[in-house]
Amino acid sequence: MDAPSRIGDRSTSDVVVRLRTQEGRDERIYCHSDILVEKSKYFADRLSDNWPTCQILDSRNCVEVYCQELDFDHHVNVLRLLYVVLDGSVNDLWNGVKNALGILQIGIQLGCPQIVTACVNYLEAVPWEESEEDEILRIVPGMGSEAEPILARIQPVNLSAIRGIFISTLRFAMSSPPSLMNDLKSSAQEQLEYMITEDDDSPLLIADEDIKSEVKDCVWRLFSRFNKLLEEFLCEPAESVGEAGTMTLFQSYFADFSWVCQLLSKLEIMRVFVNSWVDASDKILTVMQSNPMVEMIEIKLKVVEVVAKILESIGYGTVILPTSKRLHMLKLWLPFVQITKPLVDSVMTSDEDSLAFKIDGELWQSLESTFVSIILALPSTNQAEILTEWLENEHIRYPDLTEAFEVWCYRAKVANRRLALLGGSHCTH
Secondary structure, X not given: OOOOOOOOOOOOOOEEEEEEOOOOOXXXXXXXXXXXXXXXXXXXXXXXXXXXXXXXXXXXXXXXXXXXXXXXXXXXXXXXXXXXXXXXXXXXXXXXXXXXXXXXXXXHHOOOHHHHHHHHHHHXXXXXXXXXXXXXXXXXXXXXXXXXXXXXXXXXXXXXXXXXHHHHHHHHHOOOOOHHHHHHHHHHXXXXXXXXXXXXXXXXXXXXXXXXXXXXXXXXXXXXXXXXXXXXXXXOOHHHHOOHHHHHXXXXXXXXXXXXXXXXXXXXXXXXXXXXXXXXXXXXXXXXXXXXXXXOHHHHHHHHHHHHXXXXXXXXXXXXXXXXXXXXXXXXXXXXXXXXXXXHHHHHHHOOOOHHHOOOHHHHHHHHHXXXXXXXOOOHHHHHHHHHHHHOOOOOOOOOOHHHHXXXXXXXXXXXXXXXXXXXXXXXX
């Protein structure tokens, strides 16, 4: 049996491939015509009788190939691979994604189907770095159908698959898994928001009524579990519900609620959560005030974050509530915020490096504006009642309701004149 041909073996070579670049690089590679013709359409054409001229170099047929300097090594690698049995038994032929991509380009240009297939199989299977993925996206789409399998992992996903993963992620994100899974849960919550957010790209999923219904059901189940925990706090001795695990779970609910508010706002179904929060507010405050274990400042901060989002949706008309409920929410949560902010400020002053107590300054400012908005939408008598309590409170500095006070004074003073056109029935003396 004849020994297999080896690239560069001048003793058996019958053809020279001369690689040249515009920069003057010139390299002669001694090859074998039977291998070139069998495995490359380009060389088969060049060495056929149909090719008009055939140069002779070193007593052999010579095929000159001009290439870019950047592609020179890839051409050499392709010639070497023509001598390799590409049956998948050898995996270290490609030297990484970038090199394989270069070989693939030259393999397609030279019409080498075995190399192209092996290269595509490699690129389709291995992981890519971000820069490699960008390079693949730049190059592969122009290579034709041969290279399409490489792009399978980044093809658009059908709507059914998107809906399926959204719902599965949603259910996990609103579950109450062990604390060891908190990082996984946070990641799921982040990805849910990303799916429905419009940025440089359109949202991955436009929530229809079925999706919104699923979200509402998940919110309802989340709040039902929270209500059961509230009942435990209210009905059982403080020491029995004051264990570390229970307190961690209690705090985690408020972290979930803060995220839920963001999700529901984007889906424009905030009302489902606001109603549940309004109904539970008395119990929440009772627990916060009666259980010494709930006095933790971290929990109070989480509650403030949720309250800010709830009141914002009420104060700016996203969720419409009757006057009685708006007034009730104001009377419950305004005193809570007034007491909590000085506590937070004192902790931050005494421990400036404590990241656990950091809170966005814009949150306090936004919450203050929300209180003003809610107050000014109440009947004038209720406004007077709230403002009187504020002026007599030791925590008058926050929230600063000066704007609401000024507007109330103006409205009260000019009310008779402004309403006189209605026939005087609304005038007071």
